[in-house]
Amino acid sequence: MRPLVVLGFLGSTLDASKFGPSRWGKWRPTVGLTMHEDLRVDRLVLLHGSQHGRLADYVAADIASVSPETRMEPHVLDFADPWDFEEVYGKLLDFARAYPFDPEAEDYLVHITTGTHVAQICLFLLTEAHYLPGRLLQTQPKRGTADAAGTWTAIDLDLSRYDSIATRFAAASAESTSFLKSGIDTGNAAFNRMIDEIEQVAIRSRAPVLLMGPTGAGKSQLARRIYELKRLKHQVRGPFVEVNCATLKGDGAMSALFGHRKGAFTGAVADRPGLLRSADGGMLFLDEIGELGLDEQAMILRAIEDKRFLPVGSDKEVGSDFQLIAGTNRDLGACVAQGTFRDDLYARLNLWTYALPGLADRREDIAPNLDYELERFAEREGTRVTFNKEARERYLAFATGVQARWPGNFRDLAASVTRMATFAPKGRIDLDCAEAEIARLRRLWGAADGGADDLEALLPGEALAELDPFDRVQLAHVVATCRRSRSLSEAGRTLFAASRARRGSTNDADRLRKYLARFDLSWAQLAG
Incomplete structure (x- = not known):
């Protein structure tokens, strides 16, 4: 067996006792953990403050008498305020980084029964993050007895070892990804893998996210769902602020984004906070970010990195702590090469980049999105509309076929469903209604292409x-x-x-x- 090393705090209250035979009738956590026949402690790393040196020596002597094979290793660790989370965590992290752990040669248990609640939490977090390479050790007295040893339990933080927890974790993860997809059971494998990754990034990172894809691919909706997921998990407290950068032109772009001071320019009759200030504590979605000018891009970069920026006409910076999601239908790499997009901003945005496929590349997802759009229509209009069997089959045959181009992607589909639901007689989309919509889509797409082709009139x-x-x-x-x-x-x-x-x-x-x-x-x- 490999040597077992236990690391923990000296309990200034629980480990203390009067000197004399009566102390062996009291449960003292640090002494008790060395008294178990089924727990051989080869080395005990005992953390304590300078003021508790005498108690540490006293406990070490008792451990030597009941477990002579246990080697004591005291470490003095002083805190100005043992209830200051930042100080306690920082000093324990420094200790963990400096200590010569050797997980290949030794096993480790981290005793979390003693110490302040802050110290116990910090030990838990450092173990979970693998700075302390071991399992957690919890000890407690035996109720109704004078047993000085008490009982012990080792806790493995590897959740994959516990079937029931792993099952619940998997269910929670699936629920999160379903949430991002608005509950739509999509069948596109590549899209599902991408959503799985976005779910992990959304709850573990505050770095900017870049969503790329054609107009109507769902960038705006996905950005809002990411925000709602983070709010559900209490990771954001502020609002979701969305702006289409293509609508920000000229001098008004700076004012809209960064705000202005009263009198900064003609017409500035009052202070304006700006969209970045409005997103403080929340999320800012800059759709079509490639449409911003180079000056605005430079200030956006500063705001992302330093959380500070200068409103128009002000000589004093303001702060705003937001998470950025950017959307674009442009190839930003090509824009950098052309000099229309800053390479430093692109590098900052390019940490988490996801390309959303258009509807034509996700034809297997048209059927579930059809049902989703009907649900949205019912919520919006207060009227439930359904397909009859023949109409649904006919519409899906067209919608998933090569003749359906879907240039507007999911916006085209949403508009198509809205039209059919609006004209559906008695809340039921029949074959005539579906055929009329198919003909309408063919005309719309043909007109958009300047009459791209009329092969449908030539070929069956x-x-x-x-x-x-x-x-x-x-x-x-x-x-x-x-x-x-x-x-x-x-x-x-x-x-x-x-x-x-x-x-x-x-x-x-x-x-x-x-x-x-x-x-x-x-x-x-x-x-x-």
Whole structure:
């Protein structure tokens, strides 16, 4: 067996007793822990103040008489105020860092029965953080007896060793990640892994978080859920302040963010605290941070690092302690290279960076989000709306197919569900309602692309659904070129202009005719 080392405080009250035979009828924690047949203490590291040196010697002598194999190792540790948490923790941390622990050769128990409550808490925290490499040791007297040894219990802080605790911990963790996802049971593995990591970062770190992703991917909603999770765990006390940086332009940007003093500029008729001050103690979400000017970026960096900044027109700095979440649909690395975003601010934001996928990359999550948006509609409008079976199947077949582009991501989906729920007869979305919405989405997306392609009018739905996005883009370009050309040969020359120069003989019309035939299309159809 490896040697067992126990570390603990001398109990200035519990370990004290009158000298004489009667002391052996009293439970004294430090002496008692060396009196157990099933707990062999090879070395006892005893912490005590200078004023308790005599008591420490007295206890050491009694331990030598009942456990001669235990080697005493006294350490004087004085506190100006033993109830000052900062002082006690700091001095114990210094002791732990300096002590020559050897976990490979020895086992350690940290005795937390003696000492002030502050000292006991600090020992617990240092053991949990592995500065003290051992298990906790708790001792207590045997009730109703004069047993001087008492009883002892070792506590392992490795929660994974306890099935019931591990199960509850896993359930709590799953509840947190579900909370971040607004309770939506998503099926995208990569997205779920990302949310798991964000949950850990949210409750363990106050460093800035950068959320990247296209417009409508849910950055704002996720930022608010992170805030609500931290508030639920009592980690923030202040408000959630959200601002879209794209709306902050010109001289007003500085005033909106950092506040101003009365008279700082024309129209400043009163002091303004600014958004950073408003977020004190809470969370600030700067959406589209890439839209800020370089001057504003420099002041944001200072506010993040020093928690202080200078309002417009003021000669006195103010403070605000907030956690920052930044959102952007830009590639900030590319912006740094272009000189439109500060590299030092990007480095500060880039500790925890998460790219939220768009809806088109999470098609398996459309079904649960469909239900979520219907719940939101019910809460907002006070009317519950549901799909009938045929309508739901038809809508999901379209929504999850390659023809559904979702350029606005979850905002598009939310708007689509709102429209169907609004027009649903008697609170039930039927097949006609779903078909009308599908046609509306096709028109909206086609208009946004300037009439990107009309393949749906040329190909049956099954054939279109089987097309890879790559093939669809290529075919749409071929169709558009054919419709602009006066003949099959002219269209072929346009489409194969680069490759035809490298061939000895050319028959662009035949080449194009064969390509169209792959999709059961002909020149006559397109020219007509």
